[in-house]
Amino acid sequence: xxxxxxxxxxxxxxxxxxxxxxxxxxxxxxxxxxxxxxxxxxxxxxxxxxxxxxxxxxxxxxxxxxxxxxxxxxxxxxxxxxxxxxxxxxxxxxxxxxxxxxxxxxxxxxxxxxxx
Amino acid sequence: xxxxxxxxxxxxxxxxxxxxxxxxxxxxxxxxxxxxxxxxxxxxxxxxxxxxxxxxxxxxxxxxxxxxxxxxxxxxxxxxxxxxxxxxxxxxxxxxxxxxxxxxxxxxxxxx
Numbered sequence: 296x297x298x299x300x301x302x303x304x305x306x307x308x309x310x311x312x313x314x315x316x317x318x319x320x321x322x323x324x325x326x327x328x329x330x331x332x333x334x335x336x337x338x339x340x341x342x343x344x345x346x347x348x349x350x351x352x353x354x355x356x357x358x359x360x361x362x363x364x365x366x367x368x369x370x371x372x373x374x375x376x377x378x379x380x381x382x383x384x385x386x387x388x389x390x391x392x393x394x395x396x397x398x399x400x401x402x403x404x405x406x407x408x409x410x411x
Numbered sequence: 412x413x414x415x416x417x418x419x420x421x422x423x424x425x426x427x428x429x430x431x432x433x434x435x436x437x438x439x440x441x442x443x444x445x446x447x448x449x450x451x452x453x454x455x456x457x458x459x460x461x462x463x464x465x466x467x468x469x470x471x472x473x474x475x476x477x478x479x480x481x482x483x484x485x486x487x488x489x490x491x492x493x494x495x496x497x498x499x500x501x502x503x504x505x506x507x508x509x510x511x512x513x514x515x516x517x518x519x520x521x522x523x
Contacts, residue, residue: 299454328511337415337500337513338455351510386454398443398504400511402454 297321299403301387307409313375316406320368320389326350327364328400329372330386338386344370377410384408413438413512417501421518424491432486432517434501439512441503444477444484449498449516458499459486463506491521 300319308314320327325346330338341360342352346367355362359378364370374381384407388400416435424430434444443462447455461468461477461484468475474487488495498516505512 330513335515337502337515339513340511343511353510388454398445399457399460400445400455402456404452405454 299387299389299401301385301403301406303406304404305407305409307411308377310379310410311376313373314377314408315371315373316385316387316408318370318372318387318403320370320387321401324389324391324401325367326390327370328388328390329362329370330388332384332386332405334383341372374408377408379410382408382410415439415501415503415512415514417499417514418517419515421520423520423522426491426493426521426523428491430488430491430495430519430521432499432501432519434484434486434514436482436503439482439503440506441479442506443504444475445502445504446473446475446484446486447500447502449500455500488519493521493523495519496521 302317327344329341331341332338341355342362343350344364347364360374362372384405386402386405388402390400414437418433445460446458448458449455459468459470459475461475463479472489476485498518500516501514503512
């Protein structure tokens with residue numbers, strides 16, 4: 296079974312530039328998550344999708360971050376404009392529908408973003 | 412305030428011994444608690460889940476306990492091996508609003 300795919304793996308941009316990350320979850324997984332993980336910290340949930348609908352985006356800085364999940368499969372996370380404090384690893388994870396009681400999350404390798 | 416605390420410093424354990432990692436939380440009401448392993452440059456990997464009405468779960472050399480009175484989970488690795496060296500994260504899924512909250516993680520070093 297293929298895992299969660301993310302691209303790019305690394306990205307370096309200057310502050311005020313924009314950047315986009317892509318995630319392809321495991322086939323059949325209805326729930327998709329984007330996390331931000333700052334060095335030395337645990338992952339922080341940014342947004343959670345159930346199919347193509349947003350379940351929780353309470354910690355997403357909506358003035359600069361946006362995310363979409365078209366057709367309930369792939370997802371993109373965008374930052375515009377980027378700030379220095381956005382430097383982090385952005386992790387995508389997926390899980391089977393929570394209505395089935397299965398909450399195990401499968402994570403991708405992450406995208407390491409450096410904002411200079 | 413709400414907090415999740417894991418062993419703040421790295422943990423060094425001699426190979427063959429049991430490693431015990433702690434996850435304490437305050438002012439949360441979790442539906443369940445998960446433990447993940449994270450290696451450098453990789454995403455977390457799910458290990459075990461324990462529900463609020465369960466006291467203990469086992470999987471091979473791993474054991475998790477969950478005490479909702481003490482608001483604490485303990486994660487044990489028995490017969491530890493150098494390959495067990497990694498960062499271990501605990502995560503709570505909350506009853507209230509189904510949010511997922513991760514701790515900072517504990518770096519575990521198994522010394523040969």
